[in-house]
Amino acid sequence: MEKTTSARTRLIEATFNLIEQQGYHGTGLNQIIKESGAPKGSLYYYFPDGKEQLVSEAIELYGQALAERIRGVLKNADNPAEIIKLIFTNFAKKLDASGCTKSGSFATIVLETSNTSERLRKACNRMYDSCSASYTEMFMTHGFSEKRATQIATLITTSMEGAIILCRAKQSSEPLIQIAEELKSYINHAKSEMSN
Amino acid sequence: MEKTTSARTRLIEATFNLIEQQGYHGTGLNQIIKESGAPKGSLYYYFPDGKEQLVSEAIELYGQALAERIRGVLKNADNPAEIIKLIFTNFAKKLDASGCTKSGSFATIVLETSNTSERLRKACNRMYDSCSASYTEMFMTHGFSEKRATQIATLITTSMEGAIILCRAKQSSEPLIQIAEELKSYINHAKSEMSN
DNA sequence: TAAAAATTATAACAATTGGTCTATATAAAC
DNA sequence: GTTTATATAGACCAATTGTTATAATTTTTA
Numbered sequence: 001m002e003k004t005t006s007a008r009t010r011l012i013e014a015t016f017n018l019i020e021q022q023g024y025h026g027t028g029l030n031q032i033i034k035e036s037g038a039p040k041g042s043l044y045y046y047f048p049d050g051k052e053q054l055v056s057e058a059i060e061l062y063g064q065a066l067a068e069r070i071r072g073v074l075k076n077a078d079n080p081a082e083i084i085k086l087i088f089t090n091f092a093k094k095l096d097a098s099g100c101t102k103s104g105s106f107a108t109i110v111l112e113t114s115n116t117s118e119r120l121r122k123a124c125n126r127m128y129d130s131c132s133a134s135y136t137e138m139f140m141t142h143g144f145s146e147k148r149a150t151q152i153a154t155l156i157t158t159s160m161e162g163a164i165i166l167c168r169a170k171q172s173s174e175p176l177i178q179i180a181e182e183l184k185s186y187i188n189h190a191k192s193e194m195s196n
Numbered sequence: 197m198e199k200t201t202s203a204r205t206r207l208i209e210a211t212f213n214l215i216e217q218q219g220y221h222g223t224g225l226n227q228i229i230k231e232s233g234a235p236k237g238s239l240y241y242y243f244p245d246g247k248e249q250l251v252s253e254a255i256e257l258y259g260q261a262l263a264e265r266i267r268g269v270l271k272n273a274d275n276p277a278e279i280i281k282l283i284f285t286n287f288a289k290k291l292d293a294s295g296c297t298k299s300g301s302f303a304t305i306v307l308e309t310s311n312t313s314e315r316l317r318k319a320c321n322r323m324y325d326s327c328s329a330s331y332t333e334m335f336m337t338h339g340f341s342e343k344r345a346t347q348i349a350t351l352i353t354t355s356m357e358g359a360i361i362l363c364r365a366k367q368s369s370e371p372l373i374q375i376a377e378e379l380k381s382y383i384n385h386a387k388s389e390m391s392n
Numbered sequence: 393t394a395a396a397a398a399t400t401a402t403a404a405c406a407a408t409t410g411g412t413c414t415a416t417a418t419a420a421a422c
Numbered sequence: 423g424t425t426t427a428t429a430t431a432g433a434c435c436a437a438t439t440g441t442t443a444t445a446a447t448t449t450t451t452a
Contacts, residue, residue, distance in 0.1 A: 162358030
C-alpha cells in the first residue's frame with residue numbers, strides 16, 4: 001500500500017509545497033515532477049484531469065490535515081483565548097522555520113483561480129468553512145452563543161489569512177505574533193461580555 | 197501631457213486590473229496589451245525592465261491612490277469605530293460591483309512573488325505600511341497610545357486582507373460586512389479601556 | 393522644411409507552458 | 423506461465439511565455 005500510492009502522494013505533496021511558495025500559475029508541472037521525483041508518465045495516469053485535479057486534491061489533502069490539527073488542538077482547550085494565541089504562534093513558528101517562504105494557506109489559489117475554476121474555488125472555500133466551523137464549535141462549548149461564536153471565528157480566520165500575507169510581505173512573523181496577542185485580549189473581552 | 201502619457205498609464209491600469217483578477221503569473225503581457233489598447237511596441241519602451249517594472253509601478257500608483265483615499269476618509273472622522281466600519285463596507289460594495297472578481301488588494305502579488313522578487317515584495321510592503329500608518333495616526337489623534345494604535349491598525353490591515361480572500365472564496369461580500377461590524381464593536385471596547 | 397527625438401510596428405527569439413501519445417516495463421491473477 | 427491490469431518512460435504537440443532587435447513612423451524642435 002505504501003509503494004503503490006507513493007508516486008501519487010509525492011506528486012500531491014510537491015504540488016502544495018511549490019504552490020504555497022510560488023502560486024498556482026507560477027508552478028509548472030515540470031517543476032512538480034522534478035521536485036516530487038515522481039515519474040513523469042504517472043502524472044496524467046493518476047490525475048487525468050491534469051493540473052486542476054492535482055491541485056484540487058492537494059487542497060483537499062492539506063486542508064483536511066490542517067482542519068484536523070486545529071480541531072485536535074482545540075479539543076482539550078480550557079482557555080479559548082490562550083489556545084487561539086497558541087495556534088497563531090505555532091503558525092508563526094512554521095513560517096519562520098521556512099524562512100518566511102511557506103505560508104501554509106490557500107490564499108494564492110483562491111486569488112488566482114476563483115474567477116476561472118469553480119472546482120478550485122469551492123475546494124478552498126470548503127477548507128475555510130471547515131476551519132471556521134472548528135473555531136465556532138469550540139466557542140460554543142465554552143458558552144458563547146452561536147451567533148457570537150461564528151462572528152469571532154470569522155475574525156480569527158480572516159485575520160489569520162491576512163496576517164500570513166503581511167508576514168510574507170514583511171519577511172517577518174511579527175504580524176502573526178501581534179495578532180495572536182490582540183485576538184487573545186479580544187476573546188477575553190468577549191468572554192466577559194457573554195451575559196448579554 | 198494627456199496624450200503623451202496615456203499609453204503608459206493605460207498599460208499600468210490594465211496591469212492592475214488584470215492582476216487583481218488573475219494574479220501575477222496568470223496575467224500575460226499580451227493580454228495586458230490587448231486590454232489596455234496600447235500599442236505593442238510601447239511596452240518595453242516605457243518599461244525597459246519588463247513585466248517586473250510594469251507591475252511595480254502599478255503597485256505604486258494604485259497603492260498611493262488607495263492610501264490617499266483612506267487618509268482622506270479618516271481625516272474628518274469623529275468616530276473611529278464608525279469610520280472603520282464604513283471603509284470595510286465600501287470595500288464590500290466595490291467587490292460586489294465587480295461580481296466578486298476584483299479584490300483591490302496586493303495579496304496575490306505578495307504571495308506569488310515575495311520569494312523571487314525583492315522589488316515587488318518591497319513595493320507591496322510599502323503600501324501595507326502606508327495604509328497601516330494612516331490608521332495608526334487616526335487612532336492616536338483620538339487619544340490612543342502609539343502602541344495601542346499600532347496594534348489595532350495591524351488588526352485592521354490583516355483582517356481586511358484576509359476578509360477579501362474569504363469573500364473571493366465565498367463569492368460573497370459577507371465576510372467583509374461581518375468583520376466591519378466586529379471591528380467596530382472592538383474599537384469601541386478599546387476606546388472604553390483607553391484609561392489604562 | 394530639415395534634423396532630432398520620441399514613439400510605435402513587426403518579427404523573431406529561446407524557453408516553457410499544460411497536455412497527449414505510444415511503447416515499455418512491472419506486477420498480480422489465473 | 424500466460425494473461426491482464428497497473429504503472430512508468432519519454433518523445434512530442436501546439437500555444438504561449440517574457441524578451442530583444444531592428445525598422446518604420448510619428449511628433450517635436452530648430
